[in-house]
Each structure stands twice: as structure tokens, then as C-alpha cells.
Amino acid sequence: MFARSILRGARTVSTVGRSTRFARPFASNTGSVTDTRPREAGLVSKSEVPAVSYADGEVQRTTLSIDEKIEATEVGADKVTPLSREVYNKMTPSLQRMSIMDKVVIITGGARGLGNHMARSCIEAGAKAMIIFDANPELGVQSAAELHEATGSKIPVEFFGIDIRNATAVENALAAVIQKHGVPDVLINSAGIADSNIPAETYDHDMWRRLIDINLSGSFFVAQTVGKAMIAAGKPGSIILVASMSGSIVNYPQEQSCYNASKAGVIQLGKSLAAEWAKYNIRVNCISPGYMDTALNNVPALDAQKVIWKSMTPQGRLGAVDDLNGVAVFLASDASAFMTGSNLIIDGGYTLY
Ligand SMILES: NC(=O)c1ccc[n+]([C@@H]2O[C@H](COP(=O)([O-])OP(=O)(O)OC[C@H]3O[C@@H](n4cnc5c(N)ncnc54)[C@H](O)[C@@H]3O)[C@@H](O)[C@H]2O)c1
Secondary structure, rough: OEEOOOOOOEEEEEEEEEHHHOOHHHHHHHHHOOOOOOOOOOOOEEEEEEEEEEEEOEEEEEEEEEEEOOEEEOEEOOOOOOOHOOOOHOOOHHHHHOOOOOOOOEEEEOOOOHHHHHHHHHOOOOOOOEEEEEHHHHHHHHHHHHHHHHOOOOOOOOEOOOOOHHHHHHHHHHHHHHHOOOOOOEEOOOOOOOOOOHHHHHHHHHHHHHHHHHHHHHHHHHHHHHHHHHHHOOOOOOEEEEEEHHHHOOEEEEOOHHHHHHHHHHHHHHHHHHHHHHOEEEEEEEEEEEOOOOOHHHOHHHHHHHHHHHHHOOOOEEEEOOOOOOOOOHHHHHHHHOOOOOEEEOOOHHHOO
């Protein structure tokens, strides 16, 4: 838990002076304002904060007064703080463009993992409604309920139990979403599966077809359905396809030709849609994660390989489950307005070697 405060009404209490080289630390320099009152738990005390800045050989001392008490914001897995209109209005234009205020977002595969965490960050960045499409009904219902509750019941969260391979189910679900929330502004397709450690020479054909169908055909069906609705409504939109670094490199040591081929297909699909739909003001970009620490990789058979993956990653770790959040919000926001057809590799440096 940490406290957020609003620092207001900065007033200069000491004028600009010279000789900063000999200035003592500001605590002893200002000789003032030490709030010794006990702090109320979870609240920011009304106080004054001495500050000093050194620039161009000059010193400027300032006192910042905190003129209101703000409830401390608890940030954690169980709390999602929606971006309020009040806070949005105080943001600078650059930060407003980096938000997704009032946008309706669909996230496939949002019942858990990377999709679920991107959903959380989209709400914190201003999304006004969150819609999850996922093939796991029990987890989906539970996740939607938890997410809604985590927002203090402020943001509507809807769950549709659909398999993205089923284009008709996707169309029906989207029709229901449009009826209630209008045409969505953002689609993030995170649903996907992985099969690893299968040599190409013995790859079972049904398994091959299943994976391609989910990762590639499913990405297309969802993007096509949402894109069609955006085009019909004349609405600009952002479509984000979660691909993988495996779409650009071949992983080591595990053999997984089908997964790699599926994600290469997703990247090329993203570029193709971006080129076709730019005229409709619809942007399509890919996020390509490296090795992430999610349930997808949480299988004992991969434990030994994880050690190798980390050793081959310059940052020396797997990605955290929320490590895509910032880039997802950026791609969904107007801050990336001139960006389409890109593939952002977020891998702790793995593909550098
Ligand atoms: N975890 C990684 O290391 C990693 C690395 C690169 C790319 N990715 C990609 O990121 C995406 C999310 O991965 P994750 O680690 O969060 O996985 P995850 O298994 O934790 O979550 C995936 C979600 O997608 C859902 N899903 C699976 N098949 C579906 C289908 N046919 N229709 C609808 N929903 C379906 C699952 O029910 C699950 O909730 C996937 O596309 C994956 O390929 C993951």
C-alpha cells in the first residue's frame, strides 16, 4: 500500500541564490517544516513539504503545501482503480492521450494470465466497460465478478463464454455487446494456447490443426468480426493481437514448430489487416511477448527449460504477468495514433542474442 498525495500551491519561500556547490542538504538549509505529527493510517497528512532544486549554479527553495487529505490508494492484485473523470481532467494533454478514457474494450483470453492483467490496466487507464471473451466459463465468470468488485463495482465487466474458433459465437456475442455498450473502441486478442516439446517429424496432425485454429484462425475471426462492426459504424478503433517472439525467432531448446508458425501467422495477419483497414481509421498492431511467468508455462515439464530461458534473457528473468500492461494501454490509446502494422517485442532482451 502507498499513499498518493496532491501537491498544491507551490510557493517559493526562499529566493534564488548562488553557491550551490557549498549548499548543505536542504533539511539543514531550510531549517524548517518538519511535520512531527503522527500520521493517520491510510491518509496523507496536511503538511508542508520543503523542496530545493539546483540548476545552472543556482538554488531555489520551495515549499509545497498539501492542502487536502486524500485517501491512500491501495494498489494490489485485488484492487483496480478506475481512472475518474476528475483525475482525467487534471491530466496534461499528453497524459490524456495516453489514457483510454471512455473507451469500450473487448479482451479475449481475459479470464486469466496476460489478458486478465491487461484488462485491469485498461480500466485503470479509463476504459468505461470491459468485455471478456474466453473459452473457460467457470474461470471467466469468476474473473469477471472479481474484476468488477475490484473496481469498487464502478466499471461494468461482462463475460462471454466463447471459443474464438467459433465465428458465429463471436458474432452473436459482439451483437450483444454492441446493443449494450455500442461498437467497441478496442479489441485485444490474448486468447491462445501453446504446445511445446513436440518434434516436427512426429507432430500429430489433429494437434497441429487445433493450435493453428485457435491461435491464427481465432485471431482472424475475432479481428474480422470487430473490424467489420467498426467499419460499418465508421468508428476508429485499435486492434491489438497478442502474438509472440516465437513468431520472429525459433525458441530453444524446446521444439514447437506449430506454435512458432501460428504466431508468425498472427504477426503477418496483423500487418495485412493494418494495411487494409488504415483507410477506415482502424489500427492493428501486435504485441510479441518473450517468456512470461504465467499459467501457460506453469507445467513441470518446462521447469528445467525455464532455467535456460532465463540464462538466455539479458534481464535474467521471465516476464511478469503484468509486464504487457503499459504497452497494451499505449497501443489502445490515441498516443499511438500514427502506429499501425507494428510488432512490439517485449521480451527482456531475449531476441537480442
Ligand atoms: N506466457 C507466455 O510466455 C507467452 C509468451 C508469448 C506469447 N504468449 C501469448 O499470450 C497470450 C496469453 O497467454 P497467457 O500466458 O496469458 O496464457 P493463459 O493460458 O494464462 O491465458 C490464456 C487464456 O485464453 C483462453 N483461451 C484459450 N483458448 C481459447 C479459445 N479457443 N477461445 C477463447 N479463449 C481461449 C484461456 O481459457 C485462458 O483464459 C497467448 O496468445 C499466448 O500465446 C504467451
